[in-house]
Amino acid sequence: MKTFIKILLFILGFPALIGLAVYSSINIFQEGQSYGFLTFAGVIVLALFFVAYLITFIVTEVKSKKSKSKKIAQKGMVALVLVAFIFTGGLWIIIDVLLPDILDDATSGTLLFDDVRENYKVQAQVNGQLLEDFIIRNYQNENLDNSVALETYLQEGYRNERVKLLIHENFTSLDTNGYGAFTSTGPWVGLADGDRLTIPVLVHLLFNEKEIDETLPFYLEFDRIPKEIVYDDMDPEDYYYNNVERDDPEAGVTWSVLDMAGSPMEISLGGMLVDMDPGLRTLVLSLIQTLGPSLVGTLRDIVADPAVAGAPIYLGIKIGREDIENTGIILMPSNESRGVLDYKANAWLDSNNLLFAVISIFPIRFWLYLWGAIVIAMSVAIGAIRMKEAKEDDDFQDEEADYNNTYREFKHTEYDDSDLDDPNLSPYEKAYFKAQRERIRRA
Amino acid sequence: MLKLRRNITAARIFQFLFYALGFPLIVHLVLVSSGPLIDNGLVNSGKEQLIGTINYYTGPAVMGIYYGLALWAIFIVGQLLLKLFVRKNRWTRTAIAVILAAIIIVGPVLYIDLLKKPEYDALQASFAERNIEVEDWGKSASKFGEFTEDNQADIDSFMRTYNIQKFKGKNYSDTNADGSLSIENEEDAAWYSPNGMYADGYVFSFKQANKVLKDYYTNKAAYEADGENIEIELQQALEELESNPYSDWSRYKRGDAESSFSMEDFSYITDSDEYKVAYGEDGIARKYYLTEERLAQVLSVLGRELGENESIGSLLPAISSFIDLGGLDIMSLLNEDLSLEVLVDVVNGLGLGGTLRQLVDPTSTETEIDEAFVFGLLANYSSYQSPMTYPVFYFIEDEGLRDFAYANYYAKIHGAKIGSVLVGTGENPKVGHITMDASGMPAPTQEEVLATIDQFEAFETISQKFYPLFALRESLVKFGAFATLCVFAAYALTIYIDKKYAKLTLKAGVK
Incomplete structure (x- = not known):
């Protein structure tokens, strides 16, 4: 019966913790499955901790069974409780000091410890989604061979060599010739990101001379150019012209500041058109539709000229056929055409394998901290049962003997109490010594 | 026998309680009154310091708390000296300790009221000369917390108007566009370029925004005055x-x-x-x-x-x-x-x-x-x-x-x-x-703008100098008598416990 209870208590401790932690991690396993064993880093750490606890459990159990002494059982309990603490909450107090810096390094400061700590499930989804988005983009621009099904790529994920190459090599271009070039010429990207995109900041971003590494390749098979004029009732798939094969599929590219944020900017003209005289409006709209493609094309060429912004920004006009209010000018970044994500997302994706390893640790961390209390409590309970087992066979002779020894030593001591007049002794102390000695004399 | 022990235990609990209701309570109350001061950027010009893992704070806002702790420390030193020099008569020791506590409590209040008030009045007069309104001593001494909160609301509104993100300023990049480094000056709450101007990515701190506005408008007004x-x-x-x-x-x-x-x-x-x-x-x-x-x-x-x-x-x-x-x-x-x-x-x-x-x-x-x-x-x-x-x-x-x-x-x-x-x-x-x-x-x-800046300046000067003292003064005035009583009670209980112990000793052998 006692053995059964002990096993039950044991299971409620660490094994239950493992169960809870693995259950919480399922999401992460699913999202990061293509990243291999790194996704399981957390569980591997947990397993190692469990082995340490298990060994302690077995050793103390065997020792206590063999010796049948209460003292050994007691020592075993202390050891088990200490190991339980160290390998649950204890080590983590130290790891918590180191982890924020590791995370900071892995994400170039774009993901903070406190953001993931309790938010690991959502973060895993976000990071898993990045890979999916990336693959879809590169499938649409035929950077990934379209004779293979999209599903195959999605399934293979990071294990696919071409996907892996595109993620890392193309990010190097985005990082070095994009973000790095912008941030090395001052605070402008930061200001734009911090809701301080003023005209001077924009001018700086567009016209600052930047250091560009022209030798960096960019792996892109086809150019995928958005149409100059699109309609609000169009399928977003049709926003683009057919893909055109590039002369050199590894030629370097340049980046505009819009590519860092990765999302299009829209300047609405709807309000202006609504207020317009209907006749004039029709005239303006027909002018836009006939002259638009050519004019917008020229404007794109101007912007992309090295003397101007030096990087493509796909200007376009969106016409509101369903709702005139939707009419406006669109400034499209080149991210979608080129099959990259916005800078931050792409930076995460670039170190996603590491990130998944770090994220996988968070559910483990949470349960080790919380369930650590239960593991300790169970260890104490197991220890108590062992002591009880020992006590029954043991007749608690050891301790009793110890006690008698000290008592006897005391008994033979004689005092004359003259030392109690010491003025340094407080009334409490005097009273205590007196009472104690009196008791010994009378015994 | 058992009753005696219970009495001693109860007396010990009360002894501890009364001790805690003395100086520790006063320090705690100063801490509570200093809350608004710590939250206010103008009073709290100091910053968090770190010794190992222990935080401590500097700056005027927390000085009241340190004064309170100092008073407590003085009392503790007094207690130790008493124990050393007045050994025999325990009631004498009690009396002297209580008198000491009373002096430590009343003294600072008198000091503040007699010596600090004239300073305050002079400062108030000098602001009045510049047409800047400063509340009277009496009002400030009792409503300093409220004034501080009102001022914080003004600070917040100022920061919203001028889109100032952080009270102490923010620099968006350590390097300027040309690659030169920017250097932080903590006292000014500013980041400077090598030519002494603000760094390229520096968004004003509250202090620097005030300085710029002051330099702009006071000089403009001075020229206007000369036509x-x-x-x-x-x-x-x-x-x-x-x-x-x-x-x-x-x-x-x-x-x-x-x-x-x-x-x-x-x-x-x-x-x-x-x-x-x-x-x-x-x-x-x-x-x-x-x-x-x-x-x-x-x-x-x-x-x-x-x-x-x-x-x-x-x-x-x-x-x-x-x-x-x-x-x-x-x-x-x-x-x-x-x-x-x-x-x-x-x-x-x-x-x-x-x-x-x-x-x-x-x-x-x-x-x-x-x-x-x-x-x-x-x-x-x-x-x-x-x-x-x-x-x-x-x-x-x-x-x-x-x-x-x-x-x-x-x-x-x-x-x-x-x-x-x-x-x-x-x-x-x-x-x-x-x-x-x-x-x-x-x-x-x-x-x-000029009126706002003047108000901020007046508040900063007055609050840093006097509000921490007011926080201390308030607790000393309200809880001074109570604290003295509690010191007495703690001492009296010590004597009581000693007496009970003496009885315990005599009966120790009886089982």
Whole structure:
């Protein structure tokens, strides 16, 4: 019966913790499955901790069974409780000091410890989604061979060599010739990101001379150019012209500041058109539709000229056929055409394998901290049962003997109490010594 | 026997409780009263310090707490001395300890009321001379917490108006555009470039925004009082510096010897070449704004690309039916040779020069524009003050005018760059968050700004000096008698416990 209870208590401790932690991690396993064993880093750490606890459990159990002494059982309990603490909450107090810096390094400061700590499930989804988005983009621009099904790529994920190459090599271009070039010429990207995109900041971003590494390749098979004029009732798939094969599929590219944020900017003209005289409006709209493609094309060429912004920004006009209010000018970044994500997302994706390893640790961390209390409590309970087992066979002779020894030593001591007049002794102390000695004399 | 023990245990609990209700309670109450002071940026100019893993705070806001702790410490030292010197008579010891506690509590209050109040009154009078209202001693002493919270609300509103993100300022990058490093000055709550100006990515702290506004408006008001317009004076001073080949500014640009400057103790930031390095041919600073060459390149591309576009040709007749182009052949302009010169000629040819001039400066009587006019306009949007050179206003002799010139630059140009405009321009001036998609807040008037700054200054001076004392004083006054009583109770209980112990001793053997 006692053995059964002990096993039950044991299971409620660490094994239950493992169960809870693995259950919480399922999401992460699913999202990061293509990243291999790194996704399981957390569980591997947990397993190692469990082995340490298990060994302690077995050793103390065997020792206590063999010796049948209460003292050994007691020592075993202390050891088990200490190991339980160290390998649950204890080590983590130290790891918590180191982890924020590791995370900071892995994400170039774009993901903070406190953001993931309790938010690991959502973060895993976000990071898993990045890979999916990336693959879809590169499938649409035929950077990934379209004779293979999209599903195959999605399934293979990071294990696919071409996907892996595109993620890392193309990010190097985005990082070095994009973000790095912008941030090395001052605070402008930061200001734009911090809701301080003023005209001077924009001018700086567009016209600052930047250091560009022209030798960096960019792996892109086809150019995928958005149409100059699109309609609000169009399928977003049709926003683009057919893909055109590039002369050199590894030629370097340049980046505009819009590519860092990765999302299009829209300047609405709807309000202006609504207020317009209907006749004039029709005239303006027909002018836009006939002259638009050519004019917008020229404007794109101007912007992309090295003397101007030096990087493509796909200007376009969106016409509101369903709702005139939707009419406006669109400034499209080149991210979608080129099959990259916005800078931050792409930076995460670039170190996603590491990130998944770090994220996988968070559910483990949470349960080790919380369930650590239960593991300790169970260890104490197991220890108590062992002591009880020992006590029954043991007749608690050891301790009793110890006690008698000290008592006897005391008994033979004689005092004359003259030392109690010491003025340094407080009334409490005097009273205590007196009472104690009196008791010994009378015994 | 058991009852006796229970009595002793109960007495011990009460002994501890009464001790805690003495000085520890006072310190705790000072801590509570200091809460608003700690939360207020103007009082709490200090910062968190770290010794190992223990935080402690410095700065005026927490001084009240430290004073309270000091009083407690003095009492503890007194207690230890008493124990050493008054050994026998326990009631004498109690009496002296209670008297000591009373003195420690009453003394500081008397000190504050008798010696600090005249200081306060003098300060209040000096602010009154400047027409700045400061509350009376009595009101401040009792309502300092409320005043501090009100002031914090004013700070928040000021920061919202001018789009100041962080009380202590924020720097968006450690390096300026040209790669030079910016250096933080914690006391000023500012980041500076090597030329002593704000770093490129520096968004004002509360303190610096106040300083800029003060420099701007007090100097402006001072000139107005003399019937002068400081902006005209500044313009003249700058023109003089530019046109006089022997002015310090001209010497600086040429890189003359330091000894030849009329300014005392002038020294170059790096060396006499610095201006040429930044703004000379291929100058570093020239990479970061739309220079004449850059503009020429852009216009040339524009001319070429538009000229090559066939639709433009078909669009032009449509345009000329709306606008009278005066027989101007636009297509002939659209080629690689398109330049600012050509555009200026076109505008003047169409007779639009005067209109444009008046758009910028309603008092202008000129009828034509020139290239300088266009660059003047552009400078508002694209200019770059090199962090490695002094600006022209560094060489203005008159101190007031120089301060104004710097403030004018920071408030309007630096502010416009970082999206925290401090002084608005035009007919309906706006300040604060002016970006591509935000249009700022209506600018407060000169009088309003000056009054606000004065209030902040008065509050900062008074609150840092006196509010921590008030926090201490309040607790001492309210809980002084109670605390003294509790000290007595703690001592009395000690005697009681000792007596009970004596009884315990006698009966110890009885079982």
